[in-house]
Amino acid sequence: MSANPHLSRRALLGMSAAVPLALTLGSGTAHAADSAYAMVYFTETNNRGSGTDYNLHLAVSTDGLEWTPLNQNNAVASPTEGALGLRDPFVLRKQDGTFVVLATDLKGTNWSYNSQYIHVWDSADLRTFTGYRRMKLHDMETHSWAPESFWDAGRGQYAVIYSSVNSSGHNVIMVNYTSDFVTASAPQVFFDPGYEVIDGDMALGVNGYNYLFFKKVDKLVAARSTSLDPGSFTEFSSNEGASHNGNTEAPTIVKSLTSNTWYLWGDNYRPNGVFYAWQSTDLASATWTPLDQKTYTQPVNSKHCGITTITTTEYNNLIAKWGTPTWNRLKSYNYPARYVRHASFVGRIDEYPITPYTDSQWTLVPGLADSSGVSFRSVNYPTRYLRHINYGLQLDVNDGTSQFAADATFYREAGLAESSWASFRSYNFPTRYIRHSNFMLRIDPISTTAGRQDATFRVGY
CATH class of the missing domain: 2.80.10.50 (Trefoil (Acidic Fibroblast Growth Factor, subunit A))
Structure with a gap:
């Protein structure tokens, strides 16, 4: 979600979204055959004029840094229920090898619209999106923003985490569990350090730890745990975090397929929708070095994306299906x-x-x-x-x-x-x-x- 400087601090922290790029979401590691990446996103221009589209968009990359928008940067699927628009889409390769796409049920910047649901699509290959539905997460009179998911092997279910407000009135990371992305268990608080946190993004099974990246004020920081249990994550005492000019939200963590390098992405909301990236070879160090912008290019107007790894065949099939842009x-x-x-x-x-x-x-x-x-x-x-x-x-x-x-x-x-x-x-x-x-x-x-x-x-x- 993009921040609005005229909102209260609580609303400001509550409206940004995770940009889930972690390759380790789901099964814990990228599939051995994976050699490329697919991204889902929506588009929003600085003045929310031409080029703004609150529907599902798709891009591909061979390195996770330079992106090729598909379908001429036009939408590939649209929600037909709820707010009739989406923000913060996320894509997960499920245990059976197919994909599921989740997204916030919100169109535009109507922050007073509180949906108890999230959008869901199934996809066999990211060339078609089927089974559209909304999945209910709670009965609270508050939001369900920036959903993403991972496979919790201990429970034998998928965890769906998202930003919402707890009974104390501040933003926390909530979790529900599901086996089919149709119905979900009752919500639980996944992470609440006692202060406002939003935009949860996970990296699983890294040297014995699971990492939860999140926005703390205007800085991207992380907590970690040796389990995936709700309430088990603790922010590092030495965590330095990352920020660009104090306007950074939407942490996203992705690992290179060809090296031991991790990339931490953040979305700057002043101006709207500019991505910055940092790199590290050790998540436990909490030390991040800014990437040269020569090394990465986001899809034009892209906002709050989700990334999964894909095979060379899937990459080629997506190019064949949707086509590359006719412009540069x-x-x-x-x-x-x-x-x-x-x-x-x-x-x-x-x-x-x-x-x-x-x-x-x-x-x-x-x-x-x-x-x-x-x-x-x-x-x-x-x-x-x-x-x-x-x-x-x-x-x-x-x-x-x-x-x-x-x-x-x-x-x-x-x-x-x-x-x-x-x-x-x-x-x-x-x-x-x-x-x-x-x-x-x-x-x-x-x-x-x-x-x-x-x-x-x-x-x-």
């Missing part, structure tokens, strides 16, 4: 919080989130002057292309002339600062490359380290 975003190498966009038809790089977000989406088409090159067509102004005039880049209508075609054509090459990224050389000024200068886009000769960094971009989504 270009991330700056040396200012990785910034993306190429147009503003008042002038090319520049600005920080994400960008309003309107479509200003930063581009269709890369064969070069207008040479099909072996590339031209950048605007998604929201599809008759306009990035072209240079007096070496500055602007967005103009294609007038069909050879001059326009030449000005709007570039050759994609290995990134001048990083070969796995990209640089773009001008067609008609072949010693000049697209680069940013004071955040404005232009074409210049490149001869310095700073220039090579300015002229390097990641072409992604």
